[in-house]
Amino acid sequence: MTVNGAPAGRPVLAATPGRPFGIYIHVPFCATRCGYCDFNTYTPSELGGANPDGWLAALRVELDLAAAQLGAPPAVQTVFVGGGTPSLLGGDGLAAVLDAVRDRFELAPGAEVTTEANPESTSPRFFDRLRAAGFTRVSLGMQSAAGHVLAVLDRVHSAGRAPAAAAEARAAGFEHVSIDLIYGTPGERDDDLRRSVDTALEAGIDHLSAYALVVEDGTALARRVRRGEVAAPDDDVLADRYTLLDARLSASGLTWYEVSNWSRPGAECRHNLGYWNGGEWWGAGPGAHGYLGATRWWNVKHPNAYASTLAERTLPVADFELLDDVDRHVEDVMLRLRLRTGLPLAVLSVVERERLGGAEADGLVVRAADRVVLTDRGRLLADAVVRQLLD
Known part of the structure; x- marks a missing residue:
């Protein structure tokens, strides 16, 4: 087994006994590109022939190599499938992803298994399939309940689809349902954010993540700001919006446990707590980052390069760094x-x-x-x- 692109030798990828261990799976597919997004995602025209079936075959090989590299891997306490848009794989596709993990790693009793999902690519049948497969948590990208805010963000779902999806997930038996919001979008009003928070709460969620809009270089939104078509987010407005949503969530029983995350008691995202508390994880998929011991590494980004490297039974590491004290x-x-x-x-x-x-x-x-x-x-x-x- 070799490692591709290492700057000097191979990264040391060994789990530390006693530290929390999780697995992150990156799904790089999106139907469209949101104007604010700079994640490692690809729309159909950017894939160059790559497809979910080829991605899944390559993922299985990476997980094979990961299990071999780790020798006797620790029990997996959390699995998080992110993207991109994991829900584009459908319920059966995501079940196959979880099976690929289970076939190679032991899941700890009570393991948390999360997938992100975009509201427009979900349905009651989708959520039923996820629950049957063993997923315990779903995180929905809502961003806003205001149609004009979604339009600025280039989100393709309707304002009402996200809360409907959250209700469907609850009906399917998901105890833990989370919604993501973005605040500070140009044109957003205080009342828009109030309605977004209230809409999420009314859908029965037990977790909410809220992020200030950041204009990332190279995105469509950055180009619009540069041309003067929309205003850049204002720091004072962002602070006021954060205070507004924190007060509204706190009054409804969701308490902050991390600066950008609120939950009901016991509904905290254990996978993300692993990141914040110094846990370790294997990051699998194109562009995924992992962290074990003192080593942080990241995979090659494009799905084609990812699959080609794994076809040679080679870990798709693009680069790595060794963290000192x-x-x-x-x-x-x-x-x-x-x-x-x-x-x-x-x-x-x-x-x-x-x-x-x-x-x-x-x-x-x-x-x-x-x-x-x-x-x-x-x-x-x-x-x-x-x-x-x-x-």
């Missing part, structure tokens, strides 16, 4: 501070603890027993707090 410390502070449980004070150096006093004086953090936790104001300035502690 400083790198891992920076990530530990940056990620764990975003959590409601906070950052253990023991993680901080003596100098960083001294800097902590400035953030406390500014009302950005508080000390709770042996941890430091962001205040409501600190959540709005989380990145600045991290810089203040580390710089």
Whole structure:
């Protein structure tokens, strides 16, 4: 077995005993490209002959190689199928993906198994098939309940389809149903966001993720902003919208557990908590990132290059990096501070603890027993707090 594209030798891909272990599967297919999206996704005209059947065959080979590389792999505590648009595979296709994981890895008792889905490519039958296959959680991309906001984002589903899909997932027996929102889109009003949050809550969800719109270079939205067709998001407006949705969610029983995520008790996304708490995962699929031990790696991006590499029984690694103690410390502070449980004070150096006093004086953090936790104001300035502690 060889590794393609390694800068100096091969990455060391070995799980660390005792650390949480998950598997991320990247599905690169999308029916259309949303104007704000810079993920590794491909519409039919960009695939160059690649298709879901070929992707799945290559994925099975990567999982074969992954299991061999890990020797005696730890039990998989979480599986997350993301994209792209995993729901384009249909219920049977996603069941086949989960079977491919189960055939090569042991799922821990009570493992969390999540898939993302776009509302327009779901149905009651789709959700029934996922539940029968063993999926435990579904995450729906709603973004907004306002039609004019969806139009700016180039979303193709109607404003009412996402809550209907969430209700269908609940009816199929999914205990955990999440919705994603984007706030701060040009033309969005406070009332639009209120309606989006209320619509999601009325659909019976127990988890919501909300992200400020970011204009990424190279996207259609960035070109529109550059031409002056739409305004760039305003930081003050984004802060006001975050405060609005946090208040509305909190009043309805969904509590923040990470800066951009709210849930009812017990409905937190365990896979993402693994990322934030220093867990490990194998990332499979075109462009997927993985992290084991001190090694982070990422796969080749295009589905054709991915399949061609795996046809040679070669891991499709495009590149990797080895994190030193400083790198891992920076990530530990940056990620764990975003959590409601906070950052253990023991993680901080003596100098960083001294800097902590400035953030406390500014009302950005508080000390709770042996941890430091962001205040409501600190959540709005989380990145600045991290810089203040580390710089």
